[in-house]
Amino acid sequence: xxxxxxxxxxxxxxxxxxxxxxxxxxxxxxxxxxxxxxxxxxxxxxxxxxxxxxxxxxxxxxxxxxxxxxxxxxxxxxxxxxxxxxxxxxxxxxxxxxxxxxxxxxxxxxxxxxxxxxxxxxxxxxxxxxxxxxxxxxxxxxxxxxxxxxxxxxxxxxxxxxxxxxxxxxxxxxxxxxxxxxxxxxxxxxxxxxxxxxxxxxxxxxxxxxxxxxxxxxxxxxxxxxxxxxxxxxxxxxxxxxxxxxxxxxxxxxxxxxxxxxxxxxxxxxxxxxxxxxxxxxxxxxxxxxxxxxxxxxxxxxxxxxxxxxxxxxxxxxxxxxxxxxxxxxxxx
Ligand SMILES: Cc1ncc(C[n+]2csc(CCOP(=O)(O)OP(=O)(O)O)c2C)c(N)n1
Ligand code: SF4
Numbered sequence: 001x002x003x004x005x006x007x008x009x010x011x012x013x014x015x016x017x018x019x020x021x022x023x024x025x026x027x028x029x030x031x032x033x034x035x036x037x038x039x040x041x042x043x044x045x046x047x048x049x050x051x052x053x054x055x056x057x058x059x060x061x062x063x064x065x066x067x068x069x070x071x072x073x074x075x076x077x078x079x080x081x082x083x084x085x086x087x088x089x090x091x092x093x094x095x096x097x098x099x100x101x102x103x104x105x106x107x108x109x110x111x112x113x114x115x116x117x118x119x120x121x122x123x124x125x126x127x128x129x130x131x132x133x134x135x136x137x138x139x140x141x142x143x144x145x146x147x148x149x150x151x152x153x154x155x156x157x158x159x160x161x162x163x164x165x166x167x168x169x170x171x172x173x174x175x176x177x178x179x180x181x182x183x184x185x186x187x188x189x190x191x192x193x194x195x196x197x198x199x200x201x202x203x204x205x206x207x208x209x210x211x212x213x214x215x216x217x218x219x220x221x222x223x224x225x226x227x228x229x230x231x232x233x234x235x236x237x238x239x240x241x242x243x244x245x246x247x248x249x250x251x252x253x254x255x256x257x258x259x260x261x262x263x264x265x266x267x268x269x270x271x272x273x274x275x276x277x278x279x280x281x282x283x284x285x286x287x288x289x290x291x292x293x294x295x296x297x298x299x300x301x302x303x304x305x306x307x308x309x310x311x312x313x314x315x316x317x318x319x320x321x322x323x324x325x326x327x328x329x330x331x332x333x
Pocket of ligand 2: 023054128204
């Protein structure tokens, strides 16, 4: 009998070139351990990335890997999955790579629902190019490119994904493997584009940006772990989120003897798009940060529709060259 795989079996002999203490290390460990836990086959696993510190990820995974062009990993992932639907395709991107230069490509891979796991490492900054502000940077972010503070309104990666019609949206924290690993497993099991935003600490250019809700000491008060079918409770069950039906907003309520009965707390329904919208757009700071699988509502994946001829498509002939030569073509006199 083969020995069970361990995280080490998914590590390479490459020297890891991230700054000491970078959150990327914890994510790498968690992904390696998760793949070992689910007995993934390195020969059928492929990591595709764009450009950035986070995009160095494929070098460190003992699997197939493509370190591609800035923002263009979705195009490579699409080609790979269509050419070989057997592959387990993981796409690793940063907030700059995925939402700035690659925003357009990310939009389309999500709406097409290609069967891939998309891990967006959100550190709210460009790490590799020395700390310019990114599409997720908060207003007022000071950086070498904006010494007086950014005035750009940031995008929420989760809300962007929902707007692009993504069918699976989840969130996790780099150093919280206990909760990140199940999210990665769920993403891998999902047949379609599984979008996972991971809050990642760039200790050099945006140190402790997420400390408000990441700090272990206060996490119970500042995080809400969404589980399908369970009430949206936090603070050890003493608080919860309730729907205010007049304002159509979520409000924080005390639960129990000094507050409302637990039955009044909203029950998480991961198939409910409206609920996902509310959770993904909760203002940071005044609400706990929703984590875990926030939205999961499967639909036909792009690769399945492609391979099995979607009913709306005519039968494929596979003869692209013939099709190109058909009809009128421009000819030089
Ligand atoms: C076409 C092109 N434009 C710009 C760059 C410079 N560049 C490299 S990485 C990067 C942003 C990386 O930021 P992010 O995706 O957030 O990744 P991080 O380094 O923070 O992990 C930029 C602008 C490039 N390599 N290629
Ligand atoms: S610059 Fe930031 S994101 Fe890049 S390796 Fe260093 S700590 Fe990590």
